Amino acid sequence: MVGRNHLVLFSLVAVTLAGCGVDESVVAEVAGREIGVGEVQDYLTATTGMPWQTVSRRAAEGLFDQFLDQEVMVAASEEVDHERVSTEPEARSALVRRLMNAVCGVPPVPSDEEVNREVERRLNTVQPARARVRQLLVDTEDQATRARERIDSGEPFMEVSREVSRAPNAESGGDVGTIARGTLPEGLDDVVFALSEGEVSAPVASPAGYHVFQVLEVVPEGPPARDEIEFAVKRDLADRQALDFTRRCVAETADTVGVEVYDDHLWFSYRGRYGEGTDDQ
Numbered sequence: 001m002v003g004r005n006h007l008v009l010f011s012l013v014a015v016t017l018a019g020c021g022v023d024e025s026v027v028a029e030v031a032g033r034e035i036g037v038g039e040v041q042d043y044l045t046a047t048t049g050m051p052w053q054t055v056s057r058r059a060a061e062g063l064f065d066q067f068l069d070q071e072v073m074v075a076a077s078e079e080v081d082h083e084r085v086s087t088e089p090e091a092r093s094a095l096v097r098r099l100m101n102a103v104c105g106v107p108p109v110p111s112d113e114e115v116n117r118e119v120e121r122r123l124n125t126v127q128p129a130r131a132r133v134r135q136l137l138v139d140t141e142d143q144a145t146r147a148r149e150r151i152d153s154g155e156p157f158m159e160v161s162r163e164v165s166r167a168p169n170a171e172s173g174g175d176v177g178t179i180a181r182g183t184l185p186e187g188l189d190d191v192v193f194a195l196s197e198g199e200v201s202a203p204v205a206s207p208a209g210y211h212v213f214q215v216l217e218v219v220p221e222g223p224p225a226r227d228e229i230e231f232a233v234k235r236d237l238a239d240r241q242a243l244d245f246t247r248r249c250v251a252e253t254a255d256t257v258g259v260e261v262y263d264d265h266l267w268f269s270y271r272g273r274y275g276e277g278t279d280d281q
Contacts, residue, residue, distance in 0.1 A: 027265045028068060028274070031075035031257040033082065037265065043067050047089045057268045065272045068259060069250050073099040075257045104249035107242035110234060118233045119226065127224050128181040131192055132217040134158065134174040136165035137209050144203030144210035151200050157214045
């Protein structure tokens with residue numbers, strides 16, 4: 001028979017455990033603020049444009065981490081009333097970028113030494129041949145042949161493409177931009193890179209229909225020119241350093257404000273950056 005003292009002790013333990021429990025609708029806490037599962041599901045729907053139930057586990061995990069990053073920045077700021085934070089993704093992201101600049105500061109700029117080292121590394125690589133291309137796309141070989149005949153008779157390729165092409169770039173006159181050899185399907189790649197500058201192809205079939213291509217410029221295979229890659233190197237290094245800088249800042253700020261994820265309350269298996277056992281919180 002259980003004594004009265006044991007019953008009292010059991011009751012006290014039960015009450016204590018119940019008080020320590022977290023509502024199953026709460027999936028995380030940031031700086032003590034409870035985040036409900038509905039907030040996260042609404043964010044996934046608004047960000048992806050799809051019902052949250054259809055978002056893949058990997059995408060849901062990444063967007064959940066993004067949502068928590070934003071909550072961390074809001075919690076770290078003294079100038080924002082959380083109740084007034086927009087739930088609309090673009091407005092929310094714009095606010096968080098501003099807060100991130102205020103909390104983290106300006107990302108570092110790549111040094112001349114870093115830029116020169118990366119430029120030299122890329123100069124030692126060989127770039128594939130590249131071509132600046134226009135196209136038109138129609139349903140039948142006969143339509144493609146007639147379009148080619150119009151171009152051969154002197155009509156501008158862009159005008160013919162705007163008129164007859166059903167490709168998404170028809171409004172721009174079929175401008176594809178600059179493409180590297182090996183990026184098109186094999187049959188189309190061979191046709192495009194057999195053309196000289198200014199030359200127009202014969203109709204060529206693909207699963208999408210019949211294409212006619214015009215090559216505007218050809219850059220042969222070889223090492224890139226220094227002045228061609230310096231801008232790209234500066235941009236790429238700046239983007240990479242800004243991303244690393246931001247991630248470190250968010251992780252340090254998260255440690256300061258406090259983040260806890262209740263992954264057993266989520267509807268997907270969570271293995272993200274705020275999970276237990278991760279090193280980059």
